[in-house]
Amino acid sequence: MRIYSWNVNGIRALYNKGEFFKLFEEEPEIVCIQETKAQAEQLSEELLNINGYSSFFESADKKGYSGVAVYSKKKPLMVKKFDIERFDSEGRYIELEYEDFILINCYFPNSQEKGKRLDYKIDFCDEILNYLEERKKSGKAVIITGDYNIAHKPIDLARPKDNEENPGYLPEEREWMTKFIEAGYVDSFRKFYPEEVKYTWWSYRTRAREKNIGWRIDYFCINKESEGILIDSGIRNDVFGSDHCPIYIDISVNN
Template identity: 30%
Template structure:
């Protein structure tokens, strides 16, 4: 099973890029973030024409997450992160595909930090950690993936000294990510490429993509039953170079069927 995650930065405005990527790479599952579309404006017809089923949780102008599956049925489990009934942001969705629990997320950015947005990020992270502690105990393969808005280590950021006060790289943020790993989750890309410089995001400004001045903020965390089946993974870096594309590149892994 090939599973991908892609922050599309506007599913309707960048629909041609999304459809081209799906056609060229054909992931079995694709988790999308930053749909920036209300629930009734999700381009389901175009997605289905491309051969994919979908579940999604939209939100006007901001956020939004989806899970697409190529041919396979998807059983929606939930479309919110437990722990705060007043949180109306569309940032989390879960579904079962071929016996694998897929958890797609768009973790808050948190800037400027410190401040209310950073406080919200850390509280959201705490809720994720609590929920992940339950997920990792399930007797099935579990994959948590999406835009975490975290650079876990200095290897994951171009010129880390420039990011020390940023919400994506502050010690509190990195410590929260480490708490997930300490539960037993495996960072799939780092498992495959422990020492390589790998980025998943390049800003639109200052020719960041051309200079490879990027960040690794889109991640796959695998529970034990999924980590044992990990075969391959990487970043579709070329997609970031397409016209009118997202500032993220798609990330993917492959896990064995059994």
């Protein structure tokens, strides 16, 4: 089973560029989207009802901001938001439970310049980790994907020294990512490719993608007890249309 995740930086903008349906042509079982920048009622039937998929949206109260969605061939047993208002009001979380696994799709906050939203971000991160510990008790694999807005280690961004005081690479963010991994979660890409330099986001402002001056800030992670279901993990930097590229995992579960 293949699951994709992609920060699309505006689902309508990506659709208008003619890029949105490219992943669906490969017929993955599930596609997770972040930064939809839309409420479901603002979208066309073509975007809501892709043939063979059910769609589920959690949107921000503020129009044109944040938002997450999941398109799924498999019918989930349950779909829910985070049930923490300060995060749900920004459309940052959606959870789907299946027979064999729990899938959580998140758009982690950006800590912003000079750490203006760092407290909010770390609060979100800590609440996620606490909740994951509860969900692990289900005995099912717990997969958490999305735009974490954190480059964990120097290998995960092109210019680590230049960015030590910049959002996404602040010490507090990297420390939380280390705490998360040490709590028993596996960074799927690093499991298979521990030394590979590959990025998932490039700034629009500096033509960074052309120069491959990027950051790896999008992840598929899984609880360590379930890492045996992982077959592969990858970064599709051959897919364009957003300032992020899609990422994926292949997993072995009962269909």
